[in-house]
Amino acid sequence: MPDVFQIIAPELLLFACGVTVLAGFVKGAVGFAMPLVMVSGMGILIDPQLVVAGIILPILISNGWQVARAGMGQAREAVAEHWRYILIVCVMILITTQFVRVIPADLMFIVLGVPVVALCIVQFAGWRPRIAPTLRRPFEWLAGLLAGILGGLAGTWGPPTVLYLLALATPRDRQMSVQGVIYMLGSVMLFAGHLQSGILNAQTWPFSALLLLPALVGMWLGFRLGDRFDQERFRRVTLFVLIFAGINLIRRGVMG
Structure with missing residues (x-):
């Protein structure tokens, strides 16, 4: 294995591990927000492109665990019902990941920070959109487009999905699966996209x-204690x- 300390100092690696334990705990407890916690937490001290690289494998494996825990039967039903949304999210993640390396560092902090703040405020405010059945198909494509762009650039498509x-009006007991x-x-698309982009x-x-x-330790604790x-x-x-x-990420991007 290459020497990881060539790209990150030991104290920053320890800091990243602490943030990741917290991110795993949150995901285990409430079912999402791992990339939000990792991006906003690690981004305080670590280069944004390295942050994006760092979240890829934890997100991939933890999401696999979440699917396995819910059961494959429910997974197949979810794909059958939401395939349009899933398709556009995956395609847009693949496309937008290719732009991450060309974004200047200061702008990257803003790209990471703005979605975190905006999506958290929306959720904190308790906004509950309602879509008429006749508008479901265009809404699926539009929501998938937004989620995929945010996923490719900032590694987080969880809050738009929620x-x-x-x-x-998806029943609460079905939302997790x-x-x-x-x-x-x-x-999986984030992993593939950043193999191609060179971030990973x-x-x-x-x-x-x-x-x-x-x-995974944090996620296990979240499952047990949540x-x-x-x-x-x-x-x-x-x-x-x-x-x-x-907000701190945005400050770093604006002030340099």
Whole structure:
């Protein structure tokens, strides 16, 4: 394995592992937000392109775990019902990942920070869109387009997906399995896209691989302890923290 300390200092690697444990815990407890926590947390101190590389393998493996935990039967049903949304998300992730390396560092901080802040504010406000059945098909394409662009550039398509499922009045007990499938397939596209873009390469993949263990430990703790928390209060505290972290990313991008 290449020496990971050639691209990141030991103290920053330790910091990244701590953020990743927290991100895994949040995902295990509430079912999403791992990339939001990792991007906004690690982005405080670490180069944004390295942050994007670092989240790839933890997101891929953790989403696979989430799908397996929900059961493959529900996964097949989710694909059959939401294939249009899944298709456009996956295609747009593949396309937009190719632009990450050409975005200047300051602009990349803004690209990472703005979606974090905007999506958290939308969720914190409790906005619940409602779509008439006659508008479902165009809404699927439009929502998938937005989610795929955010996924390719910032590695996070979870909050748009949550809003999409809420707009379709998807039952709460079904949302987790549907989310797992969409996140899993999207993370496969993120992995493939960044192999092609060069973000995930011989120098950066060891960093992403080293974050797998803290991600899975955090997720396991989230599964075990999540039911003991007031889910709504925990979610709101998480969103508050993410908003402030996202604002800091935007500040770095604006001030240089």
